Amino acid sequence: MTDAARPDLPRPNLPVDPVALTAGLIRCPSVTPVEGGALRLLEELLSGAGFDCTRVDRNGVPNLFARWGAKGAARSFGFNGHTDVVPVGDAAAWSRDPFGGEIVGAEIWGRGATDMKSGVAAFAAAACDFVRQTPPDGAVILTITGDEEGPGKDGTAALLDWMAREGEAMAVCLVGEPTCPEVLGDMMKIGRRGSMTAFFTVQGVQGHSAYPHRAKNPLHALVSLLGRLTAEPLDGGTEHFDASTLQVTTIDCGNPANNVIPAKAAATVNIRFNDAQSSASLTERLRAEAARVEAETGVTVEMRVEVSGESFLTPPGDFVRLVAAAVEAETGLAPVLSTSGGTSDARFVKDHCPVVEFGLVGKTMHQVDERVELAQIHALKAVYARILREYFA
The missing domain is CATH 3.40.630.10 (Zn peptidases)
Structure with missing residues (x-):
């Protein structure tokens, strides 16, 4: 100064x-x-x-x-x-x-x-x-x-x-x-409201898009997971808070080829939540959905969570x-x-x-x-x- x-x-x-x-x-x-x-x-x-x-x-x-x-x-x-x-x-x-x-x-x-x-x-x-x-x-x-x-x-x-x-x-x-x-x-x-961000990384198997049976498409699994997370409201709000929200903010796979099934895909979601939720309960909910997608598709889903505040x-x-x-x-x-x-x-x-x-x-x-x-x-x-x-x- x-x-x-x-x-x-x-x-x-x-x-x-x-x-x-x-x-x-x-x-x-x-x-x-x-x-x-x-x-x-x-x-x-x-x-x-x-x-x-x-x-x-x-x-x-x-x-x-x-x-x-x-x-x-x-x-x-x-x-x-x-x-x-x-x-x-x-x-x-x-x-x-x-x-x-x-x-x-x-x-x-x-x-x-x-x-x-x-x-x-x-x-x-x-x-x-x-x-x-x-x-x-x-x-x-x-x-x-x-x-x-x-x-x-x-x-x-x-x-x-x-x-x-x-x-x-x-x-x-x-x-x-x-x-x-x-x-x-x-x-x-x-x-x-509380704020938290979840980072998902889905590991599949790379392959030719003409032979999808020889690959495991991580994007399909990721889209399925994100669809589950956004299909239903997290809650209906509380006395002093609006409803909690979940927003998909990024989807990435870094694949420049249109005939290649990528090996890996990633996505980020941000959640703003009211006093009916906590970062712990929401993390448990996200992990449960990720586990279901893993079981149904055979891919591996890794999840990392950052909490800005309750x-x-x-x-x-x-x-x-x-x-x-x-x-x-x-x-x-x-x-x-x-x-x-x-x-x-x-x-x-x-x-x-x-x-x-x-x-x-x-x-x-x-x-x-x-x-x-x-x-x-x-x-x-x-x-x-x-x-x-x-x-x-």
């Missing part, structure tokens, strides 16, 4: 401008897992507001832990977010410098403007102002990672591991990911109602309590404490010309500030 990119840090007792902070963060080229100066900027800001800051880097991945208040406080409110961003893609396709943090009219442009440097700026600004103006009886904790857009193994997971060793704890946590489909305030997340739900209760009420008070909208979308770092936080997610409208995240309205950033800070006031009231 150059001196030119660094925003002026607020003077004592003056509110933190979340737009200026967003601009400063965007100007830090923090493509996963490069830190790019973003966490250093936040550490300077938070330290100046009285937060105790600790870098919790693991395996080259940058992370920041910041706490205002006493360690082990009975009441401790946590925010979680990330400063890493996805690559810009074709920089020439951008209308503005993707790391310029330019304000054009009523919007700020740049990679991470939506996902989620503005969200981090909003909760950091709200937290700094809150502890300065109305020091709470308790602790405010910020956990910020540089590895949400990447593998995730050494990001929020590393912060939570470190917290467990050090005796640090959040009573509740709000993740500031973009959650609103159309208008700020229209949706918050109270859970997420489904989870923070049941509607005091914490969910507090956040929803604050959102409605500031935006005029009662947010839909949703479990839709992909995975987020809330999948790690849910093992530590109750967690919900609320953030900006995510229409341009990961796109060329990513940008967000300035008014949304200010409004989001106001929502987070109200949540803090109500929690510690």
